[in-house]
Structure formats: structure tokens, C-alpha cells
Amino acid sequence: MTRPEVPSGSLFGAANLPYGVYSVDGAAPRVATRYGDHVVDLALLLGDDVFAAPSLNPFLAQGHDRWVAVRAAIRDALEDDVPEAALHDHDAVTLHLPFEVADYVDFYASEHHAANLGRLFRPDAADPLQPNWKHLPVGYHGRSASIVVSGTDIVRPQGQRLPAAGARGGTPVPEFGPSQRLDLEAELGFVVGTGSAAGEPIPVADAERHLFGVVLFNDWSARDLQAWEYVPLGPMLGKSFASTVSPWVVPLPALDAARVATPVQDPPVLPYLAMPQPWGLDVEVEVVWNDEVVSRPPYAAMYWSPAQMLAHLTANGAPTRPGDLFASGTVSGPARTERGALIELTWDGADPLVLDGVPRTYLEDGDEVVLRATAPATDGGRLGLGEARGRILPAR
Template sequence: MSAPTTWVPGGAGSGYDVDHLPYGVFGLRAEGPSSRRRIGVRIGDHVLDLAAAARHEPFAHRVSGETLNPFMAAGRSTWDEVRRWLQAALVDHDAAAQHVSEHLHRIEDVALHLPFEVADYVDFYASVDHASNVGRLFRPDAEPLLPNWRHLPVGYHGRAGTVVVSGTDVVRPVGQRKGPDDAEPAFGPSARLDIEAEVGFVVGTPSRLGDTVPTSAFADHVFGVVLLNDWSARDIQAWEYVPLGPFLGKSFATSVAAWVTPLAALEPVRVPLPGQDPPPLPYLQVQEPAGYDLALEVEVDGEVVTRPPYRTTYWGPAQMLAHLTGNGASLRTGDLFASGTVSGPERDQVGSFLELSWGGREPWTVGGEERTFLRDGDEVVIRATAGTLTLGEVRGRILPPVPPRPRFEGFGSES
């Protein structure tokens, strides 16, 4: 028996059929920048105005806001209820013709916004291939992995206020840098601007301060998945990160997709995690399958340069969540935690240009030109598929650095 498909034109058999139904927030281009924001569901090349279509349903008040947060906070039973209703309405045309068809908009007629208000942002370091590559680059005469790496998901706390939606331009950051042969640090634009192709997880149901969230409760708290680009200024990062870790080299921008794929849609692509040795401590143990088979690709100026596989990632998202809350730290609706750079074992499967250029020493090519790190004007797009699903892309273009302001401008000056 074949799987049900939608009656919406262009939706049947696409990466946005009824087995997917990602959520986003949109306005109508015809109404201009002040267009009211509303929750949308992507189906094929259309966006369904969810609140308008479901205005008579008991859950309507949960999906009538300008962000996904109230809907995400409602919990798993509401997420499942809305998904069942959507699938029924988008498969049975006769029943849906009047109250759904009129609320469909073509994708080119909408402007997409950041789909949820980010509460906190945590980024992990979960790929053994990425961590091993970085270790070989920076500690060539030592073990690639530090002693704690196989015992816990290493992470850092990022900056929620600079998480931006796909399509937002990224200004080249400035900061302190010090090369190995420089006597003193200098302040200026990053010369080693990089990407990190990642998978992000969006928290819906919060937890109480002092409580821990076991790996078994992952699907009760995590609403969905977004592709994520954790832009990184490697020269700024290298100078500042000892001993407390990433700071200004990463906090200038983190881009996320405009579409959040519901966790339920990814059930068919669950896979076992790679073998973990030594076995994790009890609070990090999982019931398999605890990983996901997502196939990423990174495109620069229209050319695919690498294809990272998420299925090889060592630490799974349920383990990340359990470790994040292992000390009793509370979850909030809108929390975002990410996998860290997704890299596979092959050179054409890495998720950063640090690895692709092997620290800047081995250039790669785009359009016949040799490259190491990002240039102004470059546009990076990260895409992914999950079985039959097409995840929402994350896109960003690099703009030149902002010229520095005059010193003491507007402070104590005479009129």
C-alpha cells in the first residue's frame, strides 16, 4: 500500500509532502515589510496559513501567534494533534476544499522570518571525525581527542540574540587576532572566516530548574530540527578561546533555517549511533536507534563543495539534551542546541573549511579558483535530505566589515 500524498499542486512526491509538513513564520510580500506574521506549514511549493485554516479547531489558539513558541510550549500531545489534523486535511481534498484551499499561498508570495524566539543557544562538538581532524590540526604531536571527549558531549553556551534566519546577510566580524609569528595581537577583520554545517534541535516543552531530563524523554521536549550554520572566525577564535572556549569568534552570527521539521517526521530515518567506546555513563545511555540519517551538502556560490553525513555523528541529540540538563539546568521553550560541525570520515564529507583546506594549507576550488576561507560576497547554502524529506535550507552571504566608528564619537563632544 502506497503512502498517502497531498492534493496540493506540486506537493505529491516532493520533499514537502504530508510526511514532512515543516513549520515556519511568514508574512505576505504583497503587504510589505509590515505584513502580519503568522504560523505557516509548508506543503509542496505552497504555505498554509495554519491559524486561518484551523480557526474552528480546538487547538486554534495554540497556532494563532506570531512565533512558534506558544505552539511548541503546548507539548507533544498538541503537536501530534495538529499534525494529524494537517495530514487529514491535506490528503482529503473534498473535506478540506473550503476551509483549507483558500488559505494556501505560493512560496514565492511569502516572506519568511525567524520561526521561533530563541531562549538559549548551546552548541556541541559531537562529531568524532570533526573533533579528530581539529585535534590533528592543532595538536599534531598529541592524541587528537582530549581525554574527556569520549565520556561526555563537549559544548559551549552561545549567544541567542545573534541567531538569525536563513537569508540574512552576515557581516565579516572584527576582533583581536594574533598569528604564531606576531609579537602582539592586532584588531581588525577576520581573515579566516569559516562555516560550520550543523543540525540544530529546538526545545518545545520546558523543564523545571533542578530537574534532569533523561535520554528517554527527548521526544517529549524537542519539537523539531533545523539546519544551522555556526559561522566561525577562526583567527579570532584561536587567540581568544584559551582557557574558556569560543566567544567573539562565534557570537557574531548563527544562521538557522526558516522551516522547523517536526521530530515526528524524522521517525523513518532514525539509525543507531556509531559504537561508543567506552560505554557512556548511565545518564547518557540511550535506547537505539538514537541517531538520524541526514545527508547534508554545502554549496558555495552555486557549487557543492562537501557532503557531510549526520549519521556518523558520535553523540546523539538525546545524549546532548541529557548532558545539558545533567546538573539541573532548566529547559525553556525556544532553547536551541546544535550538533557542532558535522563531518564524515572522508575529505569530501567535512563540515568546515578549516578541515576542507586543512588549516588553510591545502586550498579547495570553486569556479576554478583556489580557496581556503570565505571571501566577501560569497554565498553559502547548507541543504539536507532525510529519506524522502527535504529539510529547509540555511543560506547566508558575507558582507564586508563595517568601517570603525571614530573614537569617542558622541561622548563628551561639544555642540
């Protein structure tokens, strides 16, 4: 038995205690928490076999009251001696996708991001936002099987795209090939713990009883594929090839000190989206491209709240399940240094970034992108959301 120590200033102290899935020495994956530089096996720490599973889903299905009780039990157990078999060095384990993704929806919740793209693609429009944007959280359904854990390589996608000339005799003629405008999108993802039955919407007031926690999320995007295919039904091959999540799910209560009001929602939303005070999160995201920080998007600037996104997702009676995931859409702020995608940072290639002395617009083979994030913690310090890391491989 031993009592694990947490280094001063650690982003993974007792105020955080995220959930993940690890394996070591070829053993089967199991659920753990991160405590300082330790990965702590929860089945051994708490004597509960629900954490001997290879994903969080059985625990997610146990519901909000159980999540609260377990979080308190973990904190109590870590204040005492811990079985040595439960402790592993963080750098000595393999981290896995922490939950089985049941369904996945990606939203478009940043007014700054949506307005920037509107200015790019509809420069003559009186309003860069579409008429529906401030009335509902716009989103689309993605492919849950394409979500991968941090550290997984990303193969450059292929699909139809318009060549540089774009048209022959005034008629668009596409070609098939690797994406030439491969992008990143810095986002947060929200993990649904307990689901809802078909025909039973989740009210905004009840959303927190269904939301388990938060992950970092990189929605890799092939802009040239997306631009050709998205009319009239939206993204498909330009988005469905891969999205990267961080290996640690930060429980929603750990982010209580990070809660902030959303920007003023004007015009007023419809009653099913109305909240006395819609809340967002003061999460500071960092985008690192080939070891260079290129942006620091502020999640606090997001227009639509997580509760509103979940309420809208289920407003038509769509069912949800433990392990459902919805992402926020690109996180962007008002400044150029706060934009969460290269299409905004480089204004679709017209204003390149200089990276290691070289002008750059979109991702090249061999590039590595890392998302990191921190937030205020309930103990007065800061907590970490880990990282979402991916390296681009050539198309196959």
C-alpha cells in the same frame, strides 16, 4: 475552497509538514506549514488562534501530546478542501525566524570533526581527541540573539587576532581587525518544545517528549579570532556574531524513517547518558559555496545522539524553556568530501579547494553559502529540511 496539489517527488509532501512563520503584503507574521509549493496558514486551516502568533513558541509550550494531535489534524485537513485565503505561493511570502530562541548551546558531537581539529592543532598528541571527549558531549553556550533566519546577510566580524608573524621577541602580540579566516560549519539544530524546571534534569528516556523538531544550522566561525581567544574559557567573539537557521522546523516524528544507530560508543558512557540504543539521524547535508557543491556531510556519522546532548545539557539541573536551541556541532564524515567546515576541507588553508578555477581557503566578502539537507521519509520517499543561506558582507 480548493484542494492543494503536491508535485510528484516533492520534498515537502504529507510526510514532512514542517512548521514556519510567514508574512505577506506587509501583514503580521503567522505560523504556517509548507505543503508542496504552498505555504498554508495554520490558524485559517485549523481555526486555532495559537497559530496566529508571530512565532511557534506558544504552540511549543503546549507539549508533546498536543504536537502529535495537531500534526494529525493538519494531515486530515489537507486531504480536504482548504480555504483559499490559507494558501500562498511559497515564492510570494517572506519567511521569518520560526521561533524565539530562548537559550542556545552548540555541541561538538562529530568524532571525525573533533579528531581532524585535534590533528591540526595538536599534531604531536598521541590521541587527537581530548581525554573527556568520549565521556560527555562537549559544548559551549552561545548568544541566542545572534541566530538569524536563512537569507540574512552576515557581516564579517572583527576582533583580536594574531598577525601572520604571530609574536614579537617570542611574545604573542595581537591586533584588532576583520577576521581573515571566516568559516562555515554545517550542523543540525534541535528545537526544545517543552522546557524543564531548574534542578530537574531531563533523562535520556524522556528527551523525545521535550524535543520538538530539527532545523539546518550554519555556525559561522572566525577561526583567527577563535584561535587567540578560546584559551582557557572557549569561544566568544569568534562564534557569537551570527548563526543561520533554516526557516522550516521539521517535526521529530517526520524523521522516524531517518533514525539510525549512532556509532558504537566506546568506552561505555556513564549511566545518565546510557540508552539501549542511542539514535542518530540519516540526514544528508549539502554544502554549497558560490553555487558549487563542496561537501556532503552525513549526519548519520555523529557520535553523540540528540537525546544524549539534551540529557547532558540539563544534567546539572540547568532549566530549559520552549524555544531553546542546541546545535550538533560541525557534521563531518571520514572522507574529505564529507567534511562540514572549511578548516577541515582546506586543512586550515594548507590544501585549498579550487572554486571556479581559483584556489580558495576561507570565505571572502560577497561569498554565499547555502546548506541544504534531505532525509528518508515515512512514505518511502525523501523529505527536505529547506535551506540555510547567507552572504558575507564586509566588516563595518
